[in-house]
Amino acid sequence: MVQYSAARLDASFAALSDATRRGVLEALGRGEASITELANQFQMTLTGMKKHVAVLEEAGLVTSEKIGRVRTCRLVTSGLEEEAAWIERYRQRWALRFEALDEIVEDLKQREHQNVGKE
Incomplete structure (x- = not known):
């Protein structure tokens, strides 16, 4: 029988419960994007988008990397x-x-x- 991590499932389904975060996953499915690009695409503040990305990162669905002043996000392949x-x-x-x-x-x-x- 397959064992599932309750904490992992809880984090993932909580992250997926928000329409904006599902949209971010869809956008990142087309390619990596910066926080600024995602914020512009969803017409929200950088702070708001950073919070959404943080939830997705905690769930293990997205990873981000900061190079200089730009934080770039991408999907986790086994998300x-x-x-x-x-x-x-x-x-x-x-x-x-x-x-x-x-x-x-x-x-x-x-x-x-x-x-x-x-x-």
Whole structure:
């Protein structure tokens, strides 16, 4: 059984719960960007964007590097693997439950069809 770090999942899902941070991840998926570029793209202050980037860094989804006066951000390549595995585990559980429900519904339809024929 795969073990998941509760703290890691909590940090990741908390980071992903914000639309701006999801947008930052999407933007960085197209290539690295400075804090200034991200702030301009999302029409927010540098301080606000720095806070968003800090949350993403704490979750292990983004890394940044300061060269001179410019802080450049990029995605972490393995950023959501553990989270995706956790989601997949639950997706599989629900898929099995829906398959079982489909079988019950099909069985009930067949019984109903058989009872209609007897009347």
